[in-house]
Amino acid sequence: MSTATRSLPRTIGAHAILLTYTAIALFPVILVVMNSFKSRAGIFGAPLTPPTAKTFDLIGYTTVFGQGDFFHYFQNSLVVTVASLFFVLLFGAMAAFALSEYRFRGNTLMGLYLALGIMIPIRLGTVAILQLMVASGLVNTLTALILVYTAQGLPLAIFILSEFMKQVSNDLKNAGRIDGLSEYTIFFRLVLPLVRPAMATVAVFTMIPIWNDLWFPLILAPSEETKTVTLGAQLFLGQFVTNWNAILAALSLAILPVLILYVIFSRQLIRGITSGAVK
Amino acid sequence: MGSLKIENVKKAFGPVEVLKGIDLQVTDGEFVVFVGPSGCGKSTLLRVIAGLEDSTSGRVLIDGADVSVTPPAKRGIAMVFQTYALYPHLTVKNNMALGLKQAGTPGAEIERRIKIASAMLSLEPYLERRPAELSGGQRQRVAIGRAVVREPKLFLFDEPLSNLDAALRVNTRLEIAQLHRRLKATMIYVTHDQVEAMTLADKIVVLNAGRIEQIGSPMELYNSPANEFVAGFIGSPKMNFIDGARLGETAKTIGVRPEHLTVDTKSGAWKGTVVHAEHLGADTNLYLDCEKAGLITVRIFGVYNAEPGSTLYATPDAAKTYRFGADGKVLR
Numbered sequence: 001m002s003t004a005t006r007s008l009p010r011t012i013g014a015h016a017i018l019l020t021y022t023a024i025a026l027f028p029v030i031l032v033v034m035n036s037f038k039s040r041a042g043i044f045g046a047p048l049t050p051p052t053a054k055t056f057d058l059i060g061y062t063t064v065f066g067q068g069d070f071f072h073y074f075q076n077s078l079v080v081t082v083a084s085l086f087f088v089l090l091f092g093a094m095a096a097f098a099l100s101e102y103r104f105r106g107n108t109l110m111g112l113y114l115a116l117g118i119m120i121p122i123r124l125g126t127v128a129i130l131q132l133m134v135a136s137g138l139v140n141t142l143t144a145l146i147l148v149y150t151a152q153g154l155p156l157a158i159f160i161l162s163e164f165m166k167q168v169s170n171d172l173k174n175a176g177r178i179d180g181l182s183e184y185t186i187f188f189r190l191v192l193p194l195v196r197p198a199m200a201t202v203a204v205f206t207m208i209p210i211w212n213d214l215w216f217p218l219i220l221a222p223s224e225e226t227k228t229v230t231l232g233a234q235l236f237l238g239q240f241v242t243n244w245n246a247i248l249a250a251l252s253l254a255i256l257p258v259l260i261l262y263v264i265f266s267r268q269l270i271r272g273i274t275s276g277a278v279k
Numbered sequence: 280m281g282s283l284k285i286e287n288v289k290k291a292f293g294p295v296e297v298l299k300g301i302d303l304q305v306t307d308g309e310f311v312v313f314v315g316p317s318g319c320g321k322s323t324l325l326r327v328i329a330g331l332e333d334s335t336s337g338r339v340l341i342d343g344a345d346v347s348v349t350p351p352a353k354r355g356i357a358m359v360f361q362t363y364a365l366y367p368h369l370t371v372k373n374n375m376a377l378g379l380k381q382a383g384t385p386g387a388e389i390e391r392r393i394k395i396a397s398a399m400l401s402l403e404p405y406l407e408r409r410p411a412e413l414s415g416g417q418r419q420r421v422a423i424g425r426a427v428v429r430e431p432k433l434f435l436f437d438e439p440l441s442n443l444d445a446a447l448r449v450n451t452r453l454e455i456a457q458l459h460r461r462l463k464a465t466m467i468y469v470t471h472d473q474v475e476a477m478t479l480a481d482k483i484v485v486l487n488a489g490r491i492e493q494i495g496s497p498m499e500l501y502n503s504p505a506n507e508f509v510a511g512f513i514g515s516p517k518m519n520f521i522d523g524a525r526l527g528e529t530a531k532t533i534g535v536r537p538e539h540l541t542v543d544t545k546s547g548a549w550k551g552t553v554v555h556a557e558h559l560g561a562d563t564n565l566y567l568d569c570e571k572a573g574l575i576t577v578r579i580f581g582v583y584n585a586e587p588g589s590t591l592y593a594t595p596d597a598a599k600t601y602r603f604g605a606d607g608k609v610l611r
Binding site: 169171172174175176177178179180181189190193194 | 326329330331350351352353356357358360361362363364365366367368377378381382425437
């Protein structure tokens, strides 16, 4: 069926481009997951073929669950990611609300200052951060990681959210004020639900680098109790021998929680877009 | 119950002075309309009355009490916004109840008031719906209902009809007029539409560039405008302004309303060519390019057939011609 806005060749073209991109994006992920179910010989012998009856082997997963406390590493990663995400969204949204809602001296300057972190990589300050954590006795604690990741995520969160909050109807906030709602109620009950799609976007952007980070866990919290998954997977990466089965299995497992969080947030994102706002 | 007094209120946003000293008195039960072009400060003035903006200087008194430092919720006011501003997550009923709940009104009393208000605005079938499930006109009625249940001393309307389509605008205008008659409450209404101002107001306040140009009843403003601005703003189509010198008059500008001009095919004061004719059925607007007076609008009641390009003579009604001085003020 051809309509005014759709033509067959154009639809085919668009799908071809999107499918190619999907294939390219998914290829490494599929390769990792596929090879994690193969024996060592299978991985090196035919890396691109799916596991067959001959090459199928769960040795990677048994190593991961047998060696090292991987469940614990997962828990650490989750605690750090979820806690950081919570603080980034809470403080980011609050700062964004203040910047977009209230007129005060130095508002623009404050906005610029808070957004500065987008341009300056936090890793440049690693030595100072380490000194700070040593001085405050936070080395080898998850708190250290949560603090650093919150700081890392805030600038972008504030930048994106304040743009969105400027679009929330002033009349709505004023109606709340006339009805006697406190500024906190206005923020949590009226404004936050309306910027939920933006919050979901920020959550996704914040979550992935935190989950995947190797740098700060390695420097700030390398102890056995505080290891995160990415750091734990390094266990199998030797100088001379690398246990590929275990690494691939660990990486495959590490995909799962991010995938689950992403599904949750993206559903929020769609619901936010489709739910009827005022006007 | 419901008088308002504004004393020398000024408001500046940084170096920009939006209100340049406003004095105004509104008595109980009056329907006052603030009207003016966009950017004249009428909405800012309403926000100052509501307490959503702080005035830079001056005082606002509601029922004789200075409310300059009272938060909006404690001023005994209710406001209806242009964009309705309904809480999207609450049902119609809860939208109306929220303000009362915050003020600690007992549940039975809230129920009673919602019942009365929803009957008044025919909102009963929608009480359990959310704003997203309502049409624009229904949403604005809910917003009005939310104001009614508070039983305020002062109703504030901030361009409540601007987001509605033309037919709905007329209906809602009528509803607001009836509401005022029934509640006998003091209402302050902001609009840029002079038709709304003329049809609703007991008293019109014409604002321009942060100052009050004139205060008066609709007919006072129409019949005896104080200056050129008010004369041009009130009345539709707009008053014709003709350079006095071209007509050999001493006044700087001569003003005559389109409806106070008559036309004739043979003779008259000003000879002109028909540029365009607008046929509205009940009346006809003619645009004439006159040798002496320039481009003028003539409003003729009923149907009048005039071909563009044909010659017509226009004659102003001498008794209803206004003369303005160099400062824009009316000369008497």
